[in-house]
Amino acid sequence: MPLSVKSQSNPFGNALIPDLVADVSIQEINGMFYCYVTTDGYDAGLKTSGPPVVWKSKDFVHWSFSGSYFPSAEGQLYWAPSKAIEANGKYYLYPTVNGYMYAAVSDSPEGPFHLAEGPDIFTKPYSSHTLLKTKTPKGPVGIDAEVFIDDDKSAYLFWQLRHAAKLNSDMVTVDTNTVNIPTSRNGYSEGPIFFKRKGIYYYLYTLGGDEAYQYAYVSGKASPLGPFDFPKSNDIIATTNHQRGIFGPGHGCVFNVPGTDDYYFAYLEYGRGSTNRQTYVNKLQFNEDGSIRPVDLTMTGVGALHQVKTDRPQKIVKAMASSTCTEKKIKPAKDSSLNRVEYFVPSFAFDGANGSRWMAASEDTACWLMADLGKVKSIKRSEVYFVRPTAGHAYVLEYSTDGIHWSQCGGHDDLKIQSPHSDVLGIKARYLRISITKGVKGVWEWNIY
Numbered sequence: 001m002p003l004s005v006k007s008q009s010n011p012f013g014n015a016l017i018p019d020l021v022a023d024v025s026i027q028e029i030n031g032m033f034y035c036y037v038t039t040d041g042y043d044a045g046l047k048t049s050g051p052p053v054v055w056k057s058k059d060f061v062h063w064s065f066s067g068s069y070f071p072s073a074e075g076q077l078y079w080a081p082s083k084a085i086e087a088n089g090k091y092y093l094y095p096t097v098n099g100y101m102y103a104a105v106s107d108s109p110e111g112p113f114h115l116a117e118g119p120d121i122f123t124k125p126y127s128s129h130t131l132l133k134t135k136t137p138k139g140p141v142g143i144d145a146e147v148f149i150d151d152d153k154s155a156y157l158f159w160q161l162r163h164a165a166k167l168n169s170d171m172v173t174v175d176t177n178t179v180n181i182p183t184s185r186n187g188y189s190e191g192p193i194f195f196k197r198k199g200i201y202y203y204l205y206t207l208g209g210d211e212a213y214q215y216a217y218v219s220g221k222a223s224p225l226g227p228f229d230f231p232k233s234n235d236i237i238a239t240t241n242h243q244r245g246i247f248g249p250g251h252g253c254v255f256n257v258p259g260t261d262d263y264y265f266a267y268l269e270y271g272r273g274s275t276n277r278q279t280y281v282n283k284l285q286f287n288e289d290g291s292i293r294p295v296d297l298t299m300t301g302v303g304a305l306h307q308v309k310t311d312r313p314q315k316i317v318k319a320m321a322s323s324t325c326t327e328k329k330i331k332p333a334k335d336s337s338l339n340r341v342e343y344f345v346p347s348f349a350f351d352g353a354n355g356s357r358w359m360a361a362s363e364d365t366a367c368w369l370m371a372d373l374g375k376v377k378s379i380k381r382s383e384v385y386f387v388r389p390t391a392g393h394a395y396v397l398e399y400s401t402d403g404i405h406w407s408q409c410g411g412h413d414d415l416k417i418q419s420p421h422s423d424v425l426g427i428k429a430r431y432l433r434i435s436i437t438k439g440v441k442g443v444w445e446w447n448i449y
Helices: 346-350
Strands: 021-029 032-039 054-057 085-087 090-093 104-106 146-149 155-159 163-167 193-197 200-207 214-220 236-238 250-256 263-269 278-284 318-321 368-386 393-400 407-416 421-438 442-448
Touching (some): 021 278, 085 146, 146 193, 193 250, 200 250, 236 263, 318 346, 346 442, 368 393
Parallel strands (some): 021 250
Antiparallel strands (some): 021 032, 032 054, 085 090, 090 104, 146 155, 155 163, 193 200, 200 214, 214 236, 250 263, 263 278, 318 368, 368 421, 393 407
């Protein structure tokens, strides 16, 4: 029987991307924001990941991707891609693939990328064309590359466990003189962030993991390789905020809007456990002396960073579905105060918050979601953000004026890997109904214009 369920609480707020993504690297290139990610949500922990996709946005609110930007890396464990670094008339990327860092190159930040050295093929456990060449029993140890280009065009590579070295001008070979960056706090560290502002170099490093994930930093004016000064206070800039229910702000990035002094901190949040993470963005602020203020962590987002003319979505009076997945109690890893329940009600597909979603029951073969606009209205188009979009979807889109007689107006039979899925309509209707025929049975957001 079709269900109409009242809205339940959404403990995940308004995530940046309508998908489960982590380890983001965000940058603006020629007026377009690019977000390179680790794709989560494939239900096997660190034994799996989604394919390489780059999300794009002109305004920092409406995001999209289409297909993979790194074809040869599909089917591999693809984690923690860096920003796309422009050099030598090309764009270079430094993802961790199957647990090892590689250099990839393309003519465009959108790809297609291919391995910068050797044949464009990945072999396991690793090939001779990894970014690092150090020989150990486990191979060239190191993950989570971060590349920084200084004002003199010199390139530097930072990676796991506080390692850093110069990157040669070919953007592929690494200087063998590796340094370990001293920090005021010890322990395992990954997800390094490096940037320069007003003559000061900032090195951010993670501590802990799971709900205890956090970021600390050191800074200095001498060189990207140090020496660095330890902040006299507040060296931890992001940590779990129990009062606001934000847990484990970890591996992310810092980015700047070109031409401004506006800096932002993006971080994953350990909200659903294991590799089921989402990413959030907050403003990064500085004191007069250049020290970083602890980030005011929120899940509300920062809104549009560029003004782009867009249509306003239609108001949905009522959302209904063929079924609703049973609520899920999130199991904490170490912090018992993480007391979250995820609900999957139909109204979550229309709440404008990327942290909530509608999911059908696993046994549901009809699998449809319906929007009631309250009365017959002119509808221009439909945009649907499905759950696990990197695995692809097919669907049927129908419309009705009375909820009884239906006509098809969109959709496609073939499995397409993209988000959102858009249909230009030009119809008059009160109801729209989408039936998922292939792919995961869920919708993050459905915008009807």
